[in-house]
Structure formats: structure tokens, C-alpha cells
Amino acid sequence: MTYDDLMKGLPPVAADASRPRGEEQPIDADRTLEDLIAREFPRLQRLAWRFGLPADELDDAVQEVFAKAWAGRGRFRGDAALTTWLTRVAVNHFTSRRQGWLRRMRVFHRDPDQVDRAPASGGNIETNDGYERAVACIRQLPPKLRQVLVLRYLEEMSCAEVAETLGIPEATVRTRVFHARKKLRDRMGEHE
């Protein structure tokens, strides 16, 4: 199978003008899947890390997102930017994969909090520092609150962009953001 064959079912890709990322090049319609992966893989890998997946599962998780997106490309209607649609697929996949990972941890009697606190090799989490505590606290939040917190403050999205990505009203996003920050503050305050 050649890349031309791969491109036959790929929907046209428009530049995402709503995203304030000037350094990112828009995807042309004739770019291949290879280009899409090369462009989006680091961002999705970072997103997976922020959604609480362990470091040794990041590559697998992102590959599965691309495989899911490719298999479901027929459902992409083109009313949202491709990156937004891809992010939505990724958020759903990472959330469910995180839940499955937590279940496996509990089955094998491992403490997910301990695993969460373990820094990735080469990561910048320092021991005995507030970073580690903050990471542990956000990973203990309910999935819906963790989603908005990651997208709003770590992915630097506006509330409107978060709403479009998650497919929920913007007012709901604002409410979840408030509750997420309040819960995070409460948990952080317990350790201060």
C-alpha cells in the first residue's frame, strides 16, 4: 500500500486559524498521513502524559489514537478543524485508557498513586518538590475535571476551544474549570 492509497480516504485538512499557535505550520490538503503523524505525535504524546498515562505507554496510546482516527475518518464531518477532531479522539482514548490502567493497577495490587508519582525517565519532575505533588493531585481528580484542567491550563486552550474539543457547552466548561481548580486547591492545601 502506497501513501497515495492511504490518502484516498483522508478528509481535506484546513488550517486551524482559531488556534493561537503561530509556530505550527498549517496542514495542507495534500499532506499525507505521515505528515499528520509527524506534526501531531509530540503534542498527543504530551497530552497522553498530562492525562496520566504512564511513560512507557505513551507511544502505544498515541499510535492507537492515530489508528482509531484513521479507522473512523469517515465520521469526520469537516465542521471542526482536524486537530480539534483528533484531540477529541485522543482525549476520549486517553481517558478510557487511564481508567483501564487504574483497574489493572488495582488488580495487581499496585498503588496507582505511587506509580503516578514516579517521574518519567528524562522528565523534569523533581523529587521533594511541589511539582510531584501537583501532578499527583491532578491525577486524583475525576476524569471530567482533569480533562478541562489539562486542556485549559496545560494545552493553553480557551474555554470555547475546550468546549468544542469535548463537545460540551462553554458554560459547562467554565463550571468544570472552577470546580477543578477548587478541588485541586483543596488537595494541594492538604499537603501544605
Place this chain on the structure above:
Amino acid sequence: MTRPEPKAPIDERTLVDYADQTLSPERQAAVERHFADHPDARALVDRYRSDIALLRKGLGDVPPSTAPSANAVHAREGRRQAQRRTMRAALVTCAAGIAAFLLWPENAVEPVTPQTTQTEARLRELNERIADLERQVAALQTDALQHAAYASSLDFGAIAQEESAAIVYEAGRFYERDNRNTAVALSRYRDVVDRFPNTRSAAFAAERIQALTQAHQDEGLSL
């Protein structure tokens, strides 16, 4: 996001918006005036900002990794499809196996044939013979008991004369007419009964059944 009412109360949600710098200039100024009288609110805003700063430092980067090729993605999708095909094949195989087992001639339920009817008739006849034998054995057992009881009653009759006791045997049961020597009479009754065979034992029944079977065979019948 702007807060349209500058005179609205400053609550925790307003402080979060202030920390995110999403308030209008007027509302922002109102919050800063609020800080003059509420230093704890200023501290809370600082902590909100600190939380996000810590998160950004803690979850900023991930270890460097090589992006997979499109071929790797398609290989993964191919493996998923292969797994689905394997599962479907396994299900079809299981269904075919179950169907073959149920439809195999040796496993099918045989229809009733005249031969089967003859066998059932023979079985019924044999069962009736056995039931008849069992009734005869039961009758013999009853006879033996009555015989033993009768013999013992004879002895009791002698006992009764000797001891002036009055124990009579009527219709298969003992009745005491006088309680004075009952204990002695019953003790002697047990001695008498012990001399007779245990007509309720399995050995006794088997022996009588053999005898009856032999009798039936002598009459030309057989099981």
C-alpha cells in the same frame, strides 16, 4: 471572559477568573480594591496561580520519543483487524462444532421403534415379577413374625401360668392383663424372640427371594 456587573459580590469564582486574568478592567480593579480589605483573598489568588505554575512545570515535557511511521499505525490497525477476524473465526468454529454435535446421527434422539416397545414391555413384565416376589417375601416375613410371636405366646402362656401373669397374644400384638410381672414377662419374651431368625435382615430376604426365584423357575418362569 468579562464579568458584566462590576458591583457584583466578589466570590471564589471571581477570584479564579482574576487569577486567570479573564476579568474586565473594571472588574479587575474592583477585585484589587477588595484585596485591600481582604488579604486572605489575595493569598488565595496567589495559591491558585501557584497551583497552575506547578502543574505546568510538572507536566511540561515528556521524555523524547521517535514518532512512529504511518506504516506502524497501519500495522497496528492491521493487528486489530486480524484479532477481530480471529475472534469471528473462533465464534464461527464454535457455532459449527455445536451444530455438528447436535446434528450428528449418533447424538440424535432415536425415534420409538417396535423393538424398543418390545423391550419396554419385557422390562415392565420383569418389574411386575420382581414386585410380586417382593410382596411374597413381605408376606413370608409377616408369617415368620407371626410364627415367632405365636411360639413366644405359647411360652408366655407357660410363663403366665407359672408367674400368674396375664399376657395374651391377639392379632399380632401382646397385651398385658396384669402389670405385676410385666418386666419378667418381657425379659423372657426377648429370650424367646432371640431364638428365631431375624426376619427383617437383608440376608433373610435374599434367601427367601432365591427360594422364590427357584420356585418360579421350577414352574417354567424365568427373569
